[in-house]
Amino acid sequence: MVATVHPYNITWELLPEDFILDDEPVDNVNQPPIAAALTESLELAGRLPSTALATTNYGICATVNEKVIVKAPDWAYVLQINVAREEVKRSYTPYLQGEIPVVVMEFLSDAEGTEYSSKRTYPPGKWFYYEQILQIPNYIIFEPESGSLEVHQLDESGKYDLCPPDENNRYWLNEMQLFIGVWQGRRENREGYWLRWWDEAGNLLLWGTELVLQEREAKEQERQAKEREREAKEAALKRLEELEQRLRDAGIEP
Structure with missing residues (x-):
């Protein structure tokens, strides 16, 4: 990937102690369990090392033109942090505290706002921030009610391209060495669409309840x-x- 030359002054600084984070609740009751399920299956499959960071509604920081910008994706994954976990309890600053996230996800709801749109101008909405400032390789947008899934990946020019699914209706995330796709079923009293991981061989990464059931059946x-x-x-x-x-x-x- 060719690095983009930014017309903005971007620095990587810790979030000021007096910075007031947004304490508003998430838009939809479906968002927390979907995020938790993604993390759980990674951990149970041994794909969540101690140096990795999987986050839910958690601030990722950058300073753009001397202004602190914080965006909190519904789910994100950082392959490698370089500091103790105690130092990233409140927020995370890429490059200063570790690598940039390899994937960020937004789970849309009826309260969808303009920050989820394809706005590519300053001041930054989430699309602009992930694409132009952080240059995150994979940006995923999932609509839980309909099961609609969009996977956007950075091209050589540093712009997001909408990726087509494979023959199994899944998407390969090279940085994760996993496929992601939509699965329909029941978990935690919620019947509907979920995001799931599959390994390179096409094996589904199971949740804890599924592993227990699998063990019982065995x-x-x-x-x-x-x-x-x-x-x-x-x-x-x-x-x-x-x-x-x-x-x-x-x-x-x-």
Whole structure:
């Protein structure tokens, strides 16, 4: 990827202690469980190392033209942070505290605002901020009610291109070495569309409840196999006993 020459003065500084963060709640009750499910399956699959940072509605900072800008994507993933986790409790500044996020996601709701739009001018909405300031490789927009998914990836000019899905209706994120796509089903009493991960071989990264169910099914299959083995042994023993009895009836001592 060719780096974009910015017409803006961008610096990477810690969020001032007196900076007031937006405390408004998320727009939709669906957003937190969707974000939590994405992180959970990564962790359970061993794809969330201690140096990585998966965030939900959490501020990512930059200083543009001497003005602090903070945007909080609904979900983001940083492959490598270079500081102790205690230093990124409140916010995260790329380059100063680690790498830029490799993916950010927004989960749209009925309260969708202009910051989700394709506005590419200053002052920065989220699209501008992710594309022009942070230059995040993957920007994902998901509409939970309809299951609509858009994956935008930076091209060589530093602009987002809308990517087509593969034959399985999934999208490959090279930085994650994973596919992402839409899955329909039930979790936490919510029936609907979810974002899920698949590995390079097409295996779904499972949630905790699915792993528990998988383990139960494996134990049940093992129990049934042992039961079939026991029944087979009992049947063989019964046939042997019947054969011995027929021999005895014929005057032959087995």
